[in-house]
Amino acid sequence: MAQAKLTIDLAALRANWRALAAKSHSETGAVVKADGYGLGANQVALALADEGARRFFVASCEEGASLRDALGSGPEINVFSGHMDGDTALIRDAQLTPMINSIDQMLRQVEALPGAPFGVQLDSGMNRLGMEPAEWGALRDIALAQNPTLIMSHLACADEPDHPMNAQQLQAFHEMTDGIDAPRSLSATGGILLGADYHFDVTRPGVGLYGGLPFEDAKPVVTLDIPVIQIREVAPGESVGYGNNFIAQSPTRVATIAAGYADGVIRAMGPQAQLWSEDTRCKVLGRISMDMIAVDVSALNGDPASLTLLGHMQSVDVVADWAGTIGYEILTSLGHRYDRTYLT
Amino acid sequence: MAQAKLTIDLAALRANWRALAAKSHSETGAVVKADGYGLGANQVALALADEGARRFFVASCEEGASLRDALGSGPEINVFSGHMDGDTALIRDAQLTPMINSIDQMLRQVEALPGAPFGVQLDSGMNRLGMEPAEWGALRDIALAQNPTLIMSHLACADEPDHPMNAQQLQAFHEMTDGIDAPRSLSATGGILLGADYHFDVTRPGVGLYGGLPFEDAKPVVTLDIPVIQIREVAPGESVGYGNNFIAQSPTRVATIAAGYADGVIRAMGPQAQLWSEDTRCKVLGRISMDMIAVDVSALNGDPASLTLLGHMQSVDVVADWAGTIGYEILTSLGHRYDRTYLT
Structure with a gap:
């Protein structure tokens, strides 16, 4: 079995949702885009639906249609990319709720699916998705007459509580939406942690559910155990791996484990990374290969059957730091060769 | 359709295999591990089997079993991780040929599957997989009496033709295998390009098949077109994306496109990356998000329906440079949300 084991703790996921719901002065939804941040959108959404979540958020209509098959009718599935050219049949058949981002999308929606539910996404300053204030000003009365299910925007700097952009976007969102009857939503995980002013009617936690920062109290959800293929003794002066990047300075026991950048x-x-054998750290040696990694197991007494990259001793954010990235990318990069087990 | 289109040109893949086979003074196999370097192991292997490849190489028995279902009986499927604990049933049922890496694996093989085909992997200096010279010395006569189908090793520095490690590993491989009747294999794409001394009886091209360096004459195999969700005008002083990482210095037309690090x-x-609209370059602005990227389309006359990240104008290696990595990782990271089309 040269197959690493990815264990996904749905009980921890549910606990993270409950903790973020307890902080939200509002209804609490769940963002399950990118296949539930790499952990399996269907399994994640079913667990959170059972926990009480009623509004799910995905990136595209294709993701939404797949999720509808798993969830059945009932929960609302909101699509951030809105109603794009070619989406009409998916939106209708899978009962999706597009978050309309532009006048083009609004025209497409009301022409193709008159009376069907939709939300509106506004740009409060991130300049990524949603209508600009002027566009919204022109469209607002027409849109509101159609009873949108949600009016939403997204914060660009919510992971940095002191960033002045947060207050600027909050003010812009108020200016665009105050006095509206439709439910409003501004905050994902970071926004929830900014406090009640940012919560409005619906919050949309994502990364915090999956054990990532900025939710410091998140329970870890993933454990990744990688099997050892073989162990060898490497003498001083010998090299390990591609490009001879590691050269042993002293006698070293090297385990080759069965996972890599694929x-x-x-x-x-690279060699910043570490894995664990129970409570002993083991350093990566040299370059990470496509399917294999060399690890220094000199400190261990026996021969480990596997080593642990993610788990209670080291979070997705710790591992992300070694790659110069964020925990989100560690989660969404989790591969498709793992033997996946869900703990309930 | 917020779904990017990944087009995989199997005719180009076949042409790359033929070109590498023409350079190989030997039988030419094909490495299709990691789901065919991200492009679909089944489609890739069927195309190359049709082209004449008879030895395929995968990383694990799980990959091998899946490939056997697609290929049917006939072609040899070699497994680099060898015969690990728990692999016996897969090896037997899917008629896999494990590359035995250690005495432990050899014992497991002959006890569980006496008389079944296997190969032997030797360590010629990379210290990653395979038997050490001393281990091989002790086991060689016993192993050869069982008629192994292949005796192989792997080069650590073949991408650097002038690296002294290449000649060292070549000599070590000769010392361990000269006089043996079984077919021998040392070279993947890089080794093929080092010349006939490195070819022995079987070559194992991988990355060159898929259009990547070090095979400079490779035809590009993948094209990635990412749809535009919306386009907006951003005024000087306004920011775009997470962390306000890009601030416009002049009026800028910004397209939000539907793909990201997931x-x-x-x-x-990040902002080193560029995409193309026909023959016009468009720069990425700010951070790459999970499902979206902001791109400067000020230079374009009309509104593009999509922008191209990979294709004839920019290879996997060009894109890899922006991420500080190699084309291999760009290939194996290609995601599962794409609409995949195979050109034959």
């Missing part, structure tokens, strides 16, 4: 162990981590 | 557009590329 499994989402990002190559840029 | 699709393998590695986040570390």
Whole structure:
């Protein structure tokens, strides 16, 4: 079995949702885009639906249609990319709720699916998705007459509580939406942690559910155990791996383990990365290969059957630091060769 | 359709295999591990089997079993990780040929599957997989009496033709294998390009098949077109994306396109990355998000329906440079949300 084991703790995921719901002065939804941040959108959404979530958020209509098959009718599935050319049949058949981002999308929606539910996404300053204030000003009365299910925007700097952009976007969102009857939503995980002013009617936690920062109290959700293929003694002066990047200075026991950058162990981590055998740290040696990593197991007494990259001793954010990235990318890069087990 | 289109040109893949086979003074196999370097192991292997490849190489028995279902009986499927604990049933049922890496694996093989085909992997200096010279010395006569189908090793520095490690490993491989009747294999793409001394009886091209360096004459195999969700005018002083990382210095037309690091557009590329609209370059602005990227389309006359990240104008290696990595990782990171089309 040269197959690493990815264990996904749905009980921890549910606990993270409950904790973020307890902080939200509002209804609490769940963002399950990118296949539930790499952990399986269907399994994640079913667990959170059972926990009480009623509004789910995905990136595209294709993701939404797949999720509808798993969830059945009932929960609302909101699509951030809105109603794009070619989406009409998916939106209708899978009962999706597009977040309309532009006048073009609004025209497409009301022409193709008159009376069907939709939300509106506004740009409060991030300049990524949603209508600009002027566009919204022109469209607002027409849109509101159609009873949108949600009016939403997204914060660009919510992971940095002191960033002045947060207050600027909050003010812009108020200016665009105050006095509106439709439910409003501004905050994902970071915004929830900014406090009640940012919560409005619906919050949309994402990364915090999956055990990532900025939710410091998140329970870890993923454990990744990678099997050892073989162990060898490397003499001083011998090299290990591609490009001879590691050269042993002293006698070293080297384990070759069965995962690599094709499994989402990002190559840029290189020798900064560490794995664990119970409570002993083991350093990566040299370059991460496509399917294999060399690890220094000199400190261990026996021969380990596997080593642990993610788990209670080291979070997705710690591992992300070694690759110069964020925990989100560690999660969404988790590969498709793992043997996945869900703990309930 | 917020779904990017990944087009995989199997005719180009076949041409790359033929070109590498023409350079190989030997039988030419094909490495299709990591789901065919991200492009679909089944489609890739069927195309290359049709082209004449008879020895395929995968990383694990799980990959091998899946490939056997697609290929049917006949072609040899060699497994680099060898015969690990728990692999016996897969090896037997899927008629896999494990590359035995250690005495432990050899014992497991002959006890569980006496008389079944196997190969032997030797360590010629990379210290990653395979038997050490001393281990091989002790086991060689016993192993050869069982008629191994292949005796192989792997080069650590073949991408650097002038690296002294290449000649060292060549000599070590000769010392361990000269006089043996079984077919021998030392070279993947890089080794093929080092010349006939490195070819022995079987070559194992991988990355060159898929259009990557070090095979400079490779035809590009993948094209990635990412749809535009919306386009907006951004005024000087306004910011775009997470962390306000880009601030417009002049009026800028910004397209938000529907792919991100969850699709393998590695986040570390950031604003070094560029996309193309026909023959016009368009720069990425600010951070790459999970499902979206902001791109400067000020230079374009009309509104593009999509922008191209990979294709004839820019290879996997060019894109890899922006992320500080290699083309291999761009390929194996290609995501699962793409609409995949195979050109035959």
